[in-house]
Amino acid sequence: MLHFGKSTAGPQGTTPVVIMTTLKKAAQMSLPDRPLSPHLQVYRWPISMTLSILHRITGVGLGFGTLLMTYWLIAAAAGPDWFADAQTFLDSWIGRIILLGFTVSLMFHFCNGVRHLFWDAGKGFELNTARNSAIAVLLGTVVLTVATWIIGYEIRG
Amino acid sequence: MSLRSPIGRARGLGSAKDGTHHWWHQRVTAIALILLSGWFVISLIAMAGASYEEARAWIGHPVVAGLLLLTIGFMFYHLKLGLQVVIEDYVHGEMVKLGTLMLSSGACLVGALACSLSVLIVAFGG
Numbered sequence: 001m002l003h004f005g006k007s008t009a010g011p012q013g014t015t016p017v018v019i020m021t022t023l024k025k026a027a028q029m030s031l032p033d034r035p036l037s038p039h040l041q042v043y044r045w046p047i048s049m050t051l052s053i054l055h056r057i058t059g060v061g062l063g064f065g066t067l068l069m070t071y072w073l074i075a076a077a078a079g080p081d082w083f084a085d086a087q088t089f090l091d092s093w094i095g096r097i098i099l100l101g102f103t104v105s106l107m108f109h110f111c112n113g114v115r116h117l118f119w120d121a122g123k124g125f126e127l128n129t130a131r132n133s134a135i136a137v138l139l140g141t142v143v144l145t146v147a148t149w150i151i152g153y154e155i156r157g
Numbered sequence: 158m159s160l161r162s163p164i165g166r167a168r169g170l171g172s173a174k175d176g177t178h179h180w181w182h183q184r185v186t187a188i189a190l191i192l193l194s195g196w197f198v199i200s201l202i203a204m205a206g207a208s209y210e211e212a213r214a215w216i217g218h219p220v221v222a223g224l225l226l227l228t229i230g231f232m233f234y235h236l237k238l239g240l241q242v243v244i245e246d247y248v249h250g251e252m253v254k255l256g257t258l259m260l261s262s263g264a265c266l267v268g269a270l271a272c273s274l275s276v277l278i279v280a281f282g283g
Contacts, residue, residue, distance in 0.1 A: 059239045070271050076212050077275035083209045156206040
């Protein structure tokens with residue numbers, strides 16, 4: 001413990017006050033270099049965390065999307081009237097928005113799923129690699145979604 | 158209180174033998190779905206705007222029907238495993254969790270059955 005009032009010179013000729021000041025300076029100087037635990041005001045949200053939660057959200061979304069696939073297959077089995085209803089629904093604006101959401105979710109879940117499989121094999125854990133693969137997943141999602149819809153519209157005419 | 162060390166206790170009990178079962182099946186279905194969903198999406202794009210007869214001819218083709226059944230099986234099993242993890246992570250009450258798990262697993266089973274039966278009905282000309 002340091003006693004300000006009564007102490008005289010320290011072992012190396014320094015007073016406790018000087019030691020205190022030096023310690024304070026050292027503490028201030030070293031502060032920015034120290035690893036800090038995540039803090040809300042200075043925390044940079046890593047892109048991998050966004051993709052991680054998106055993987056779950058798109059996964060659950062695709063689960064609801066299978067209802068659409070189920071409906072389409074049942075309609076194809078049930079007869080021409082049912083099938084016509086299903087096609088009319090998928091052709092409507094609501095149907096197309098749902099299909100677009102389904103395509104985006106599927107492409108994202110597909111790309112990020114491949115990224116997860118690489119991790120499962122123990123590859124790509126370096127910070128730079130993980131960040132680059134995250135960006136690649138986002139680019140892949142956009143490219144595959146756009147390609148799917150362009151080709152779809154081309155075929156449909 | 159036992160004086161045995163944790164490792165000794167674990168050895169005495171033996172391993173559960175299926176601790177990685179869920180994880181592994183999720184990966185195997187994922188790899189299968191890379192191929193199957195790729196085929197499925199490309200086929201659906203090619204089928205855009207198909208008529209009732211064209212759609213039925215496609216679904217009813219033996220190879221397509223087989224691949225569809227595989228896709229349906231892997232897809233709903235993968236979905237069941239994934240939903241299970243999400244529910245176990247976010248639903249905490251024991252009874253509510255069990256109920257939600259039963260509901261989601263049941264829904265996946267019903268979905269898989271409905272899709273498979275529809276494919277079979279079309280394939281065998283129902």
